[in-house]
Amino acid sequence: MTDETNLIxxxxxxxxxxxxxxxxxxxxRLFAKSPEMAELFIGDKTGAARGEMLAVVFQTLLDFSSEGAFGANMVRAEIINHEGLGVPPGVFTTFFATVMETLRELLGDDWTPPVAAAWDDLLAGLETAIHSEAAA
Structure with a gap:
């Protein structure tokens, strides 16, 4: 595991x-930032789908930060899967940033410069992957 992966x-x-x-x-936080996204979860009355999706996102983030193939492939697959729901690729950038912002808030003073740098690198890599998939 890399130092970045360890910090993530x-x-x-x-x-x-x-x-x-x-x-x-x-x-x-996501729905406050992008209220239109809430409409996509109208059928998720219990929040189970959101929880399941976030668990997969965490796995994807960890794999992506360690340069594993799963994370990059998962991002590509989910961009394609979500196209049918009318979700533009840029929403993934927003979502990943929202995860980071939420963690930063919850960790407060323990969100150190090395942790911030690891997340900045991770988000930059994800953004590159998202835009390259969107351009394909």
């Missing part, structure tokens, strides 16, 4: 240890 993993684990499941916090 640490931030995810630390939030879970301190706050439990961050699903509600992530989606509350």
């Amino acid at each position: 993993a640490w931030s995810l684990e630390e939030v879970a240890d301190r706050h439990g499941d961050p699903t509600a916090a992530v989606y509350d």
Whole structure:
């Protein structure tokens, strides 16, 4: 595991240890930022789909930060899957940033410059992957 992957993993684990499941916090932030996204979850009455999606996102983030093939392939596949729902690729950039912002808020002062740098690198790599898939 790289240092970056370790910091990403640490931030995810630390939030879970301190706050439990961050699903509600992530989606509350997403829907506040992009209210139109809430409409896509109208059938998710219990929040189970959101929780499941976020769990896959966490796996994807960890793999992507370690330069594994799963993360990059998952991003590509989900961009294609979500096209049928009318979700433009740019929403993925917004969503990944929303996850980071939520974790940063929940970790407060423990969001150190090395953790921020690891997330900045991760988000930059994801944005490149998203835009290259959108251009394909």
